[in-house]
Amino acid sequence: MITAQGLTKRYGDTTAVDSIDFTVRPGAVTGFLGPNGAGKSTTMRMVMGLDRPSAGSVTVNGRAYRDHPAPLHEIGALLEAKAIHGGRTAYNHLLWMAKSNGIPRRRVDEVIDLVGLSEVARKRSGGFSLGMGQRLGIAAALLGDPGVLLFDEPVNGLDPDGIRWIRTLIRSLAAEGRTVFVSSHLMSEMALTADHLIVIGRGQILADTDMNDFISRNSTSYVHVRSPHGSELAERLVAHGWRVEPADDGALAVHDAAPEQVGDVAGAAGLYLHELRNVQASLEDAFMRLTADSVEYQAGVPGAATTTADTSAEFAAAAA
Template identity: 65%
Template sequence: MIELEGLTKRYGEKMAVNNLTFTVHPGIVTGFLGPNGAGKSTTMRMMLGLDNPTAGAARIDGKRYAQLKDPLKYIGALLDAKAMHGGRSAFNHLLCLAQSNGIPRARVHEVLDTVGLTQVAGKKAKGFSLGMGQRLGIAGALLGDPEILMFDEPVNGLDPEGIHWIRNLMKSLASQGRTVFVSSHLMSEMALTADHLVVIGQGRLLADTSMADFIRQNSRSYVRLRTPQRERLLDVLHQEGVTVVEAGNGTFEVDGTPSEDLGELAARHQLVLHELSPQQASLEEAFMRLTAESVEYHAHADHAGSGAAPPPPGQGGDWGAGWQQQRKRS
């Protein structure tokens, strides 16, 4: 279990990580999601005691990282595939890590086998492809057979086969009851692997929710209506007991009522509709709206500046506001 309590990192004026509090639980894959530069890597480095927090603390099984005896036996981390000496062979790279934590030499052979690098164990790491380097990094994380595993963007730059391998590895580690914490900037990737989601933007916690809840709340379908007769539409829908939310620009969004029913209802009441369209919000859109909000808070001024993510189709410039209403509704 990893616990963060008010974890904060400030570089001069810039808040890289702002008062993060959340817990990573065992037995599931927890996705750590945020756009590039959101503070994911900084957070992970602070968890490993590499960077000193400005305030707050991260605890591994109730202890600070520096208090762990033989930390590789508690937590294994893949920070980046390049965090090794290129002139050292894969075997010796793992051996020096193993020795520092009192892990037997035989275990080095085991993890090399697990990641499929036995054939090149004697080769220097600088000759490795990105995928092989990533596998070697993962072998290092697995070395101490730790209960907690942490991967920073593990699928970056990997081929489909490598991505598939890492996904399955993370799932099987979690199914063994281990804590798996994996960062990514791709919602689609997380949707496939994570059971729980922690989303940050600009260093602040935006969401801490189960994947199922996130999908339920965000990938829902709804119907968008547009009418010049605002009052009448609201009246009619109210009488029928249909909940409607104004999404700005004269548009309305309706949950849980099929577009057919809404169309017939409008016809019965002779309502003029300029638009009647079923909508499906993808998880990626939901994530972009979620993180775009955090961008808006800090870098507002011009509206184009909020384009850290492209606006979802059809919603024009008002998508940040749209999210806020959507959130109230959910």
């Protein structure tokens, strides 16, 4: 169980993580999704006690990380692929870690077998491929057989085999009853791995929801319509109570309406249509919409603060 309360990290004038609250529960994979720079890694470093929060707190199983007498038994982390000295062999890297926490030497051999590095365990890790480095990082995370696991972008740069291996491992760790917290900037990856989803953008939680709910809520469709009378058509569609957004090159995206309804409105008003089709929004699109908002604010739109609040409220309402 990981619990964050009002967790905040500021670097000078920049707020990387802005008073976030969340809970990561055991027995499930919780995805931590956000674009690069959203505050995922900063949050994870604060969980591990590496970065000091500017305000608020985060605990692992009820205690701050540094207060655990045997940290590697409590939480295992894959923070970065290369949090390893390249001049040391994989075996020796795991050995010093094991010694620091009083973990028996045979456990080192076990985790090496578990991640499939037996053949290269006595080689210096500097020569490892990205995938092998990632496996070594995972061996280190599993070394103390911890109940809480934290993976920061575990599939980054891996080949399809490696991705599938990590995905299966993550699922099985959660199935064993462990708390698993996985960050990613790929919605598609999260959809395959996570049971629960926490979306972060610009240091704020944009959504904290069950994965199935998120999928069903966001797998909605909209009508893509293009007309030479775009603005007039938009007015009439809005008058019907539908939400209309501008799409690429003058087209409109009409939400909550069927294509035939949009066509009928245009026909009744005598407006020509050049294109009319139904678009099935993907999860990736849903995620892009969420985070595009947060990126927009980053560019300094006037009144950004209030708009952000609106968005949060909207998502809170949607999640409820």
